[in-house]
Amino acid sequence: FSRAKSEVFEWFGANIVFPFIPIVAGFIGGVQFPLANKIYSDNTDKIGGVAGLMYGFDLFGACIGSILAAAFLVPVLGIFQACLIVALLNFTVLILLSKAA
Numbered sequence: 001f002s003r004a005k006s007e008v009f010e011w012f013g014a015n016i017v018f019p020f021i022p023i024v025a026g027f028i029g030g031v032q033f034p035l036a037n038k039i040y041s042d043n044t045d046k047i048g049g050v051a052g053l054m055y056g057f058d059l060f061g062a063c064i065g066s067i068l069a070a071a072f073l074v075p076v077l078g079i080f081q082a083c084l085i086v087a088l089l090n091f092t093v094l095i096l097l098s099k100a101a
Contacts, residue, residue: 032090
């Protein structure tokens, strides 16, 4: 939107689209964690252990993802392409988890 020649598009991108992006990202991330917990907890009776294990996997994945993004994706591809790849990967995981639940 910032490359558009029109001030209307620039205003729309800055005031409507950009603030909406974190809401969408938060929704996708917020839906994935309970879905993964439900899928994994259906196979066991130890709910406390499942919650701790899934939270640990969530933190481990965030750590690995941030290291890969900072060391590989952003320097090689650039910020915009890295964001697109991460968004596509996150959306793919959401679809797979939705079908598994």
